[in-house]
Amino acid sequence: MLDTTKQAVRRIALVGAPNCGKTALFNALTGSRQKVGNYAGVTVERKKGVALTPGGRSLEIVDLPGTYSLRARSPDEEITRDVVLDRRPADTPDLLLAVADATNLRSAFRLVCELVQTGKPLVLVLNMIDIARHRGIEIETDALSRQLGIPVVAACAVRRAQMADLWQLLDQLSETHTFAKRENNWSEPSATQLRNLQREADRLIAQAVRYPEKPDNLTTRIDSVLLHPVAGLLVLLTVLFLMFQAVFDWAQPPMDLITSGFDTIGTLIQHLLGPGLVESFLVDGAIAGVGSVVSFLPQILIMFLFILLLEDLGYMARAAFLMDRIMGGVGLHGRAFIPLLSSFACAIPGIMAARVIDNRRDRMTTILVAPLMTCSARIPIYTLIIAAFIPAHRVAGFLSLQGLVMFGLYAVGIVSALGVSLVAKLIFWRNQPAPPFMLELPDYKLPRLKNVLIALMTRVKMFLHRAGTTIFTMTVVIWFLATFPMAPANATQPAIFYSFAAMIGHLIEPLLAPIGFTWQMSVALVPGMAAREVVVAALGTVYSIQGGADAALQVGHVLASQWTLPTALSFLAWYIFAPQCTSTLAVIKREAGGARWMWLSFGYMLALAYVASFIVYHIALAV
Structure with missing residues (x-):
């Protein structure tokens, strides 16, 4: 039975x-x-x-x-x-x-x-x-x-x-x-x-x-191009280049629309409430801070869209196979390509994706360099500085100069990741041979609109949740520090110069003065450890309070008038290498199985950021 x-x-x-x-x-x-x-x-x-x-x-x-x-x-x-x-x-x-x-x-x-x-x-x-x-x-x-x-x-x-x-x-x-x-x-x-x-x-x-007697050879014909050691690399570079061009060109109209919406809300609040602490909190704090970050959502979505489409098409595995020869020479496994590309969206899922690498040596190297990939949290910072200091010109009649600069920043991050992995190979894994690279290539498939939309909506919710929690909380803290204590009645300078934020900024400023940072920038760096986007929110809050209501959500214009070009370039160099947010550091600790790798990651990135900013700032001054 x-x-x-x-x-x-x-x-x-x-x-x-x-x-x-x-x-x-x-x-x-x-x-x-x-x-x-x-x-x-x-x-x-x-x-x-x-x-x-x-x-x-x-x-x-x-x-x-x-x-x-x-x-x-x-x-x-x-x-x-x-x-x-x-x-x-x-x-x-x-x-x-x-x-x-x-x-x-x-x-x-x-x-x-x-x-x-x-x-x-x-x-x-x-x-x-x-x-x-x-x-x-x-x-x-x-x-x-x-x-x-x-x-x-x-x-x-x-x-x-x-x-x-x-x-x-x-x-x-x-x-x-x-x-x-x-x-x-x-x-x-x-x-x-x-x-x-x-x-x-x-x-x-x-x-x-x-199985049929004559199998379908379309995949083979496509792969003969995409996996070619020369043509394949050119296709990959072209895809990445188009992605960064799209981040600027496609996203600008919806970004302008979002910014206008927050401007309108701020103006209405000013008319309804009039000058006062409540109006300052809502306009200079919440709207200038959170609004300046949310306005970059279209660019982040475009980045995610490209990554999702490449995954659904089946191209990601080909790119990993293609990059294995280059990455293997500096101590990175071919499978590391997908975690590293995922890190362009966010370092956290990129580091977690390194779990697909079964060899500990390759997995730890990938975790160590994944934060150097330009995550979406850097996009608001890059875009803010590029839009303020790089003219919106066309190169060769069709290429965006701002997009080219953005591509260059990403390229520097990629090259630095390869360099760090080579150093890690020579220091930590010198006597350990690399395992062979084996990867199953999936068939090519057309992406399905429903699946792409579901994935995009998931990321929108995650970003807005982050904006509504971490970023909003840090914005409130920055507003409080930039508002209190209140300026005396006979004050001769803007109120922010008498605040806690100014005290903190002036305390840190001597450490960062050699790389051209102002005290306002010093204030923004500290809460930026909670989330990269908070840097933009913090600058928006500090400068909106310093400059009055007209400066809210117009941070780029304020920076263009108050920063020098060497300072702006130094700031960009800092954020190519700057240590990750606290969430990423916590994930590194958990994925690596201890705090040693977390502190190693934090330390080497902090050192690279300071040295890179110092070199860029002084070269720009000399030129």
Whole structure:
């Protein structure tokens, strides 16, 4: 008699290899009913959402980090292994959905065979079935189900019509469902066991999958260009160059619109309240501070849009493969390219993405240099200074001079990261040989608008939450320091010169005077440790109080009139290398397993920032 157990499914975990369409399936199941956090005790990203079945039942969906095996060679894969094997009781799922790319089943089936060995309730989802059928690949789902002893369903996460079978199955599983009991036969696979698993995967493919005689060669033809050692690099540089041009050209109209909106709100508040502390707090503090940061949201979204499109297209893995030869020469693994490119958006997910690198030497080097990538928090600072001091001219009739300068700042960050990784290789890893670089290249796929929009909206919420919490809090602190104590009645200078902010600024100024920083700049650097964007908010608050209501949200014009060009260039040089925000430093500590690497990162970046600013400032003075 078959041993069975009855269980109502309430929590489902998605398991699959990277680039199998797992995230697209998660988005299709949960829509906007999802949230992103971290697993308890670790900084591994945790994506959870709620799926409402056609029958009206609610299911919790957990998107586990991508993995090729339960051997868990990286921190990301350890989380997936522990959840699958019930080593994290708070996250134990009732059912595993093994997601496989229907166009690339060989590696997927090896993972499925491992999951079968665990004895957990399991369903295999053959995702991207539409692409497989278009290529002439025939998959006998019934034969696979019999061979594996689990339900198998075909689906396409980006087409609603091809999700019907999966939704029907989930509706059935959300009721009390009978599962065949299977023993847990999984153990840490040895090399021999892995070969046996791969042979079992090949056997399944031979029995249940039919491939066309003439395979699709479009991917091969595209790769012949994009992976070419010369043409491929030119394409990559062109893509990055266009991204930075777009950050300036495309974002300017919505930025102007946001700035005008905050200007209007500030003017209304001034007319309604009249001069006073409340008016100063709202206009000079909240609006001048938070508004000056929120106005840069379009540029940050454009940066994220490019990264998301490149990921969905399947180009990221090609770029990593292409960069391996260059990065390997300075001690960086080819897989480090994706974490480093992610760091252009924010260093925190970039550092966390280094978990996909299983070799500790390469992972630690990547973590060490990821903060040198120009994160989106630097964009408001760069844009503020560039717009104030670099004319909006065209080069060769179509290139933005401001965009070229922005590209140059990014390039300096990239080159410095390569230089630091080389130094780290010579100092820390001199006697450790680099492991071979192996990477699976996914098929090219057109990005889906829904998935891109969901990802963009998630980042908008995160940015606005940051603006409404950390940045607003620091802005209030700066406003208070810049307002109190009040100026005496017979004051001969603007009120801010008598404030706590001026006292703090003048105290720090002697340390920063050799690099051309004013006391106002010194004030802005301190809260900027909480978040880079706060620097712009702090300057906006300080100068709006110093210059009166007309200076609110017009920080760039004020800086252009009060800073010299050497000072502006020194400020830019500082923020190419300046130590990261406190959140990033905390993540470095957790990911590296101790404070030593965090302090090393903080110290070398602080030293680089000061030296670079000193050199740039004095060269600019001499010229």
